[in-house]
Amino acid sequence: MDRIEAMRAFVAVVNEGTFTRAADRLDTSPQLVSKYVSQLEAHLGVRLLNRTTRRTHLTEAGTHYHQRAQQVLADIDDMENQLGNLQTQAQGLLRISAPVSFAIRHMAPLLSEFQKAHPAVGIDLQLNDRKVDILEEGFDIALRIGHLKNSSLIAKRLAPVRLVLCASPDYLKQHGTPQSPEELSHHRYLQYSYMDIGPGHPLQKWLQTQGRKSDGSMISNNGDVLVESAIAGAGVALQPTFIAGDAIKDGKLQVILPEYEPQPMALYAVYAHRQLLASKVRGFIDFVDGFFGKTPYWDQF
Amino acid sequence: MDRIEAMRAFVAVVNEGTFTRAADRLDTSPQLVSKYVSQLEAHLGVRLLNRTTRRTHLTEAGTHYHQRAQQVLADIDDMENQLGNLQTQAQGLLRISAPVSFAIRHMAPLLSEFQKAHPAVGIDLQLNDRKVDILEEGFDIALRIGHLKNSSLIAKRLAPVRLVLCASPDYLKQHGTPQSPEELSHHRYLQYSYMDIGPGHPLQKWLQTQGRKSDGSMISNNGDVLVESAIAGAGVALQPTFIAGDAIKDGKLQVILPEYEPQPMALYAVYAHRQLLASKVRGFIDFVDGFFGKTPYWDQF
DNA sequence: TTTATTATCAACTTTATATTGATAATCAGA
DNA sequence: TCTGATTATCAATATAAAGTTGATAATAAA
Numbered sequence: 001m002d003r004i005e006a007m008r009a010f011v012a013v014v015n016e017g018t019f020t021r022a023a024d025r026l027d028t029s030p031q032l033v034s035k036y037v038s039q040l041e042a043h044l045g046v047r048l049l050n051r052t053t054r055r056t057h058l059t060e061a062g063t064h065y066h067q068r069a070q071q072v073l074a075d076i077d078d079m080e081n082q083l084g085n086l087q088t089q090a091q092g093l094l095r096i097s098a099p100v101s102f103a104i105r106h107m108a109p110l111l112s113e114f115q116k117a118h119p120a121v122g123i124d125l126q127l128n129d130r131k132v133d134i135l136e137e138g139f140d141i142a143l144r145i146g147h148l149k150n151s152s153l154i155a156k157r158l159a160p161v162r163l164v165l166c167a168s169p170d171y172l173k174q175h176g177t178p179q180s181p182e183e184l185s186h187h188r189y190l191q192y193s194y195m196d197i198g199p200g201h202p203l204q205k206w207l208q209t210q211g212r213k214s215d216g217s218m219i220s221n222n223g224d225v226l227v228e229s230a231i232a233g234a235g236v237a238l239q240p241t242f243i244a245g246d247a248i249k250d251g252k253l254q255v256i257l258p259e260y261e262p263q264p265m266a267l268y269a270v271y272a273h274r275q276l277l278a279s280k281v282r283g284f285i286d287f288v289d290g291f292f293g294k295t296p297y298w299d300q301f
Numbered sequence: 302m303d304r305i306e307a308m309r310a311f312v313a314v315v316n317e318g319t320f321t322r323a324a325d326r327l328d329t330s331p332q333l334v335s336k337y338v339s340q341l342e343a344h345l346g347v348r349l350l351n352r353t354t355r356r357t358h359l360t361e362a363g364t365h366y367h368q369r370a371q372q373v374l375a376d377i378d379d380m381e382n383q384l385g386n387l388q389t390q391a392q393g394l395l396r397i398s399a400p401v402s403f404a405i406r407h408m409a410p411l412l413s414e415f416q417k418a419h420p421a422v423g424i425d426l427q428l429n430d431r432k433v434d435i436l437e438e439g440f441d442i443a444l445r446i447g448h449l450k451n452s453s454l455i456a457k458r459l460a461p462v463r464l465v466l467c468a469s470p471d472y473l474k475q476h477g478t479p480q481s482p483e484e485l486s487h488h489r490y491l492q493y494s495y496m497d498i499g500p501g502h503p504l505q506k507w508l509q510t511q512g513r514k515s516d517g518s519m520i521s522n523n524g525d526v527l528v529e530s531a532i533a534g535a536g537v538a539l540q541p542t543f544i545a546g547d548a549i550k551d552g553k554l555q556v557i558l559p560e561y562e563p564q565p566m567a568l569y570a571v572y573a574h575r576q577l578l579a580s581k582v583r584g585f586i587d588f589v590d591g592f593f594g595k596t597p598y599w600d601q602f
Numbered sequence: 603t604t605t606a607t608t609a610t611c612a613a614c615t616t617t618a619t620a621t622t623g624a625t626a627a628t629c630a631g632a
Numbered sequence: 633t634c635t636g637a638t639t640a641t642c643a644a645t646a647t648a649a650a651g652t653t654g655a656t657a658a659t660a661a662a
Binding site: 018019020030034051053055 | 639
C-alpha cells in the first residue's frame with residue numbers, strides 16, 4: 001500500500017462526503033478508494049469512518065487523523081512543488097571548478113552572460129589547477145584541460161586547446177630560430193609543471209631532458225608566469241594559445257616550429273551524471289557548449 | 302512504490318552515510334534501498350544523492366528534501382502513535398444513548414464504576430426512548446430494550462427484561478384479582494405507548510382493545526409515570542421489572558397472572574461494527590456485559 | 603596489485619494492485 | 633410497501649510492482 005495515496009483517498013472521502021465522489025476526484029474507482037481506506041484503517045488499527053451505504057461519518061480517531069493527514073499531505077505537496085521549481089527554474093548555487101589561467105583570462109564574459117540568461121543561479125567559481133574530486137568537494141561542474149582519462153564522470157568537449165612553442169622576437173634574434181626539433185636542444189625551456197603531450201611526439205624528448213637540467217632552468221605551475229617570462233626573452237615556452245594568443249597577436253611572441261605543434265588538447269566540462277541533472281547544471285553545460293565556437297577567439301591570430 | 306518507505310530509505314541513507322548501513326538500519330537489503338532512492342528521484346525528477354561506490358553526497362535538492370522529509374516522517378510517526386495510544390489506552394469521549402426510564406434508575410452506578418476502571422474516558426449519556434440512528438447522530442453505543450430486528454448493527458444482549466402485569470393491592474381488593482386473561486377485560490389498562498409483546502400472546506388481544514378505548518384510559522410514553530399510577534391504584538400496568546421491581550419488593554404492587562408473563566425481552570447494547578472498534582467502546586461493551594448478571598438485582602423479588 | 607567494500611544492475615519469484623462484475627444495504631419516490 | 637437508484641464492499645482475475653538473489657563495475661585500503 002502506498003500510504004500517501006491511502007491518506008489522500010481518506011482525506012478525499014472526508015472532504016467529498018462519499019466514496020464515489022472521492023473516487024471521481026481522484027480519478028479512480030470507488031472500490032479502490034474503499035480498499036485504500038480499509039487498508040489505512042488496518043494499518044492504523046483504528047476505524048476512521050463509520051460508513052453505511054448512504055453516508056459516511058468520521059469516528060473520533062478519524063477526526064484527529066483527518067486534520068493531521070491533511071496537513072501532512074499539504075506539506076508533501078509543497079515540498080515536491082518546491083523541488084519541481086528548483087528543477088525547472090534553474091536556480092540555486094552553481095559551484096564550478098576551473099583552471100586558474102584559463103578562468104582568469106576567459107571566464108568573466110562567459111559567466112556574466114550566463115547569469116544574464118539565468119538570473120536565479122548563483123555562481124561559486126573556484127580556481128584550481130589540481131584535479132578536484134567534484135563529488136567529494138561538492139562541485140557541480142569542473143572545467144578541465146587535457147586529454148581526459150575515462151572515468152565514471154561525464155566529460156563534454158567545449159573547445160580545442162592548441163599548444164604552441166613560442167619565444168620573443170628579441171630572444172630568437174639572439175639565439176636563432178630553430179628550424180627542427182633537434183635545434184631546440186640549445187634553447188632554454190620555460191617548463192610548465194604538469195605538461196604532458198604524450199609519448200612519441202618529436203618534442204617529447206626535448207621536454208624531458210630540459211626538465212631535468214638544473215642550470216638556471218625555470219619551472220612553474222602557472223602558465224601566465226611562463227608566458228610573461230617568454231615575452232621578457234627568458235626562453236622558449238610550450239603553452240596553450242588561450243594564454244599566449246594575445247602576445248602572439250601583438251607580436252610580442254613568435255610561434256616556432258608550427259609544423260611540430262602537438263595534437264590539440266581540449267577544454268572539457270566534467271560533471272557527475274547525465275540523468276536527473278539539476279537544471280542549473282544542465283543550463284550551464286548547454287550554455288557553455290558552443291560559446292567558444294570551433295575556433296575560439298584566442299586562436300584567431 | 303510506497304513513497305513513505307522511500308522517504309524513510311532516503312533519510313536513512315543520508316543519516317547513516319551509506320546505502321549498506323541504511324539497509325541494516327531498516328532491516329532490508331542495500332539493493333532495495335538503492336531502488337527506493339532511485340524511484341524517489343525518478344518521481345521527483347531530481348537527483349537527490351551523488352553517489353560513488355564509496356561515498357554519497359547530497360545534492361542541493363537533496364539537502365532541501367532531506368530536511369523537510371525528516372519533518373514529514375516525524376509528523377506521520379507522531380500522528381500514528383497518537384492514534385495508537387487512543388486505541389490502546391481507551392480514551393476519548395464515549396457517547397451513549399439509553400432508554401429514559403432504565404437509565405434514570407440503573408445507569409448511574411454502572412457508569413461511575415466504568416469510569417473508575419477507565420479514567421481517561423469521558424461519557425456523554427443521552428436519554429432517548431426513540432430509536433436513534435447511532436451513526437447519523439454520532440453515538441458510539443445505544444442501549445435498547447425490546448426484541449431487536451436484524452440490521453447491519455451489532456447487538457449484544459446484556460440482561461433479560463421481564464414484563465409483568467401488576468396493580469396495587471388496594472386496586473385489586475376493590476376490583477378483584479384476575480385469574481385468567483379474560484377477566485382482564487374489566488380492568489383499566491395503563492398503557493405504554495410503544496408496548497409490543499408480539500402477536501399470538503394471550504394478553505395481546507386485551508392490550509389492543511384497551512388501547513382503543515377513550516373512556517378515562519391512560520397512555521404514556523414513560524413507564525415510571527405508569528408505574529406510579531398503578532401504585533396509586535389507577536389500574537393494571539404491563540411494565541418491565543426494572544421499573545416495577547422496587548414497588549413489587551416493597552409490596553406496593555402485586556404481580557397478577559404471573560403464568561401469562563410474556564416472553565422476556567432483553568436489554569441490548571447496539572453498536573456499529575465489530576472490527577477495529579475504538580477501545581473505549583470495546584471496553585464499555587466488555588464492562589457492561591455481565592454487569593447485571595443473569596438475574597439482575599431488580600428481578601430479585 | 604590484491605582484497606574488501608560499495609552501489610547498482612539484471613533476472614527471477616513472490617506479493618500486491620487495480621480492474622471488472624456481483625451483492626447487500628439503504629434511501630427516495632410512487 | 634414496493635421498486636428503482638445509489639452506495640459501499642466483496643470476490644475473482646489479470647496485471648504490475650515489490651523484493652530477492654547473484655553478478656558486476658568502481659573505488660578505497662592493505
